[in-house]
Amino acid sequence: METINYQNFRIEAENICVDYNGKVALYDANLRLQPGQICGLVGMNGAGKTTFFNALTGFVNISKGKIRINGESVRSAQKDQTIAYVPQNEGIDNQFPISVWDVVMMGRYGSMNIFRCPRESDVQAVRDAIERVDLTDHLSTPIGNLSGGQRKRTFLARAIAQRASILLLDEPFSGVDIRTEKLISELFIQFKNEGKTILLSTHDMIHVREFCDLVLLINKTVVAYGETSEVFTPENITTTFGGISPDFLFGPES
Amino acid sequence: MELCSFLTLDSFITDPLTHDFMRKALLMSSLVAAVCGFLSSYLTLKGWALMGDAVSHSVMPGVVVAYALGLPFSLGAFIFGVGSVALIGFIKQKSRVKEDTVIGLVFTGFFALGIVLVSKIKSNIDLHSILFGSPLGISLSDVKQTIFISLLVVILLSIFRKDLMLYCFDPRHAKTVGINVFFLHYLLLTCLSLAAVVGLQSVGIILVVAMLITPGATAYLLTDKFDNMTVISVLSAIISSLIGIYVSFWFDLETGGSIVLAQTFIFLFAFLFAPRYGIFKLKKLFAGYK
Numbered sequence: 001m002e003t004i005n006y007q008n009f010r011i012e013a014e015n016i017c018v019d020y021n022g023k024v025a026l027y028d029a030n031l032r033l034q035p036g037q038i039c040g041l042v043g044m045n046g047a048g049k050t051t052f053f054n055a056l057t058g059f060v061n062i063s064k065g066k067i068r069i070n071g072e073s074v075r076s077a078q079k080d081q082t083i084a085y086v087p088q089n090e091g092i093d094n095q096f097p098i099s100v101w102d103v104v105m106m107g108r109y110g111s112m113n114i115f116r117c118p119r120e121s122d123v124q125a126v127r128d129a130i131e132r133v134d135l136t137d138h139l140s141t142p143i144g145n146l147s148g149g150q151r152k153r154t155f156l157a158r159a160i161a162q163r164a165s166i167l168l169l170d171e172p173f174s175g176v177d178i179r180t181e182k183l184i185s186e187l188f189i190q191f192k193n194e195g196k197t198i199l200l201s202t203h204d205m206i207h208v209r210e211f212c213d214l215v216l217l218i219n220k221t222v223v224a225y226g227e228t229s230e231v232f233t234p235e236n237i238t239t240t241f242g243g244i245s246p247d248f249l250f251g252p253e254s
Numbered sequence: 255m256e257l258c259s260f261l262t263l264d265s266f267i268t269d270p271l272t273h274d275f276m277r278k279a280l281l282m283s284s285l286v287a288a289v290c291g292f293l294s295s296y297l298t299l300k301g302w303a304l305m306g307d308a309v310s311h312s313v314m315p316g317v318v319v320a321y322a323l324g325l326p327f328s329l330g331a332f333i334f335g336v337g338s339v340a341l342i343g344f345i346k347q348k349s350r351v352k353e354d355t356v357i358g359l360v361f362t363g364f365f366a367l368g369i370v371l372v373s374k375i376k377s378n379i380d381l382h383s384i385l386f387g388s389p390l391g392i393s394l395s396d397v398k399q400t401i402f403i404s405l406l407v408v409i410l411l412s413i414f415r416k417d418l419m420l421y422c423f424d425p426r427h428a429k430t431v432g433i434n435v436f437f438l439h440y441l442l443l444t445c446l447s448l449a450a451v452v453g454l455q456s457v458g459i460i461l462v463v464a465m466l467i468t469p470g471a472t473a474y475l476l477t478d479k480f481d482n483m484t485v486i487s488v489l490s491a492i493i494s495s496l497i498g499i500y501v502s503f504w505f506d507l508e509t510g511g512s513i514v515l516a517q518t519f520i521f522l523f524a525f526l527f528a529p530r531y532g533i534f535k536l537k538k539l540f541a542g543y544k
Contacts, residue, residue: 021347057430078432085430096299096423097478106420110431116416142478162431 009068010035010166010197011056016065018051025051027221029065033197033214035165038188040212040228041201044241047219049201053168056199057085069166077166081110084159088170089148092155099140100154104129107161129161134183149180156187167191169200173207185211208232270503279389282400283495283513286456287465289404291491292411293449294470295484296442300422304354305339306466308361309443310450312338314368314459317384322375328399328451335447336440338364365459387458387510389499400452407445407452414441419480456495457510465491468517475521475528490520 011033018026026048033039041049054060056067058074069077077083084107107129108122118126130136133153143151152172159167172184188211191198199216202208208215208228215232217223217240224236238244270276297306313331320330338360345356372381383391392400411418420428421438429435446466453462473486498513526533 054426057426059426059429075432078430081431083430085426087424087426091426092424093299097474097480097483098419098423099479102480106424106427107431109416109420109428110433115413144478158427 008034010037010070011199012066012068012071013056014066016055016062016067018048018055018060019063020060024220026055026218027064029218029222031199031216031222031225033199035195035197036192037214038192038198038200038212039214039216040208041199041216041218042205042208042237042240043201043218043223047240048221049218050170052218053085053170053199053201056166056168057083078110081162082164083166083168084162084164086152086155086159086167086169086172089151089175091170092143092151094146094151095144097142097144099142100130100135100146100157101126101139103143103154104157104161107158110162125161125163126157129157132160132187133157147177149176152176153180153183156184165196167196167198167200169198171202172200173202173204205232205237266500266504270500275390276499276503278392278397279499279509280496282392282397283389283456283499284492285404286400286452287469287491287495287513288488289407290449290453290462290465291469291488292408292484293445294466294468294491295473295480295487296411296418296422296470297446297466298470298474299419300442302442302446303463303467304357305443306446306450307463308338308342308357309335309446310454310459310462310466311361312364313447313450313454314365314384315371316368317454317459318368318371318375318379321379322371326399328403328448331451331454332444332447334364335450336443339443339447383458384454385458385460386508387454387456387461389456389509389513392455396455400455403448403452407448410441410445414438415484418442457513461510461514464514464517468514468521469494472517472521472524475524475531478530491517494520 009032011031013029013031016026016029017024029048029052031039041052043049051060055062056069056074058078067074069082104126105118105122108118108125109116112118112122130139133156135150135153135157138146138150143154146154152175156172173181176184188198200212209232212228214226215228216225217231217236219240219242223240224231271280297303313335316330316332316334317327318330320327342353342356342360345351345360346353349356351359369381372379372384380388417428417433417438418441420433421435421442425435428438449466450462453465456462457465469487469491470483472490473483476486477483494516495513497516499509501507501516502509502512524532529535
């Protein structure tokens, strides 16, 4: 039974609620994602996107509902390195004295011994991951000296090195250059073919149409969820953004 | 009176070493400086300077109570240090008062309690040595305690060096890959309390926070590599301690204050002349001459 479940859903969130000291951030949210699916998470600031991510990674506890990752609990997903989180550029201290290599190596920490001594396989995984995001020339560059796009790629490499089957990306396209954007979209296609599941939050409506098979519109709870072509309608978007017309969000031509 | 004897550098350095209390002070203060310097890298990167201030002041009543009860004063200090942090967390969660206000409120409360207790409990507690440190008058039992605590902190920090770095840098990732963030949080707090306890012997409760933040801040200006930062932080802390003690010996100055002033001067030097992050960017100046 377990294996059937595993085959079916990478992420299963049922009626989850999160509150911070009695203040509700997210309620009755549902999400089901299969291997190889890319899902866009769309909502206003404060609509609960980051909270949703936090619940899936176990960074905050849910007060109600159930989360299954590959059919198992969030805790065992943490132990198995199943989920990788790629933070927003604003979410990290980019003055931290740490190099690209060190950041990517952090993707391996969960599967290392207590002293976090890299084995040959860890070194190889880190080298490969850095190569895939095209940062081999910047191995020992401090992250403070990178551009926004390079920094984003560094954290993507960390997720790759972690060999996670689920990727959660917080605003992967914000503040990146064209080259990085192209590289990220190529990686998305590769991840999809590898059977990884991707959940990404974004403000950019065009990216949703371009990359996402599915879309989850939220405003404290799920407004709409389904195939992008069916669900990503002007009416639903307007509801999600509290009555602002999609013309205003997209620009008039769309 | 001894002015002529430090005309040569040699005697400036060696003369104090003939005194037993000076050898002990130099050794103990270097050890304490190394421990605080090590921890300092983490505290400055985590942004816990204020927390360091809070914990170091809050240990005061613990020290007094432990003295009165005849317990090792590190035990009392440790309990009150960790207790203050727990209390800060509790008040912050249960009220609408902002965190920095809560921190300020709690640690001054504890500190005041300590001062009142000293005046009430008639004992041989020397308020001056708690407040301002007395590295020149460390007793044998204090030496043992200091060595034990210092080793404990150094071992803990060494084992969890990389995890603590990850915790300071990106706790969300740490949690996501199954690393026990709760444990690391309290480990860092425990080390902070213990470091405050040993630090207060050198420079006293009021200035111990300097031992916990200045070396880290200095190192932060000088490097972009975490490991180097730790090394620079430890070295600058030890050098400041040595300078402080020597200067206080020759010029008859308050030792704790001298140590912290030495740290401050080293920081100022880095602030002005650090190769990349200093105001004058020494690297560029040199490049101009090539």
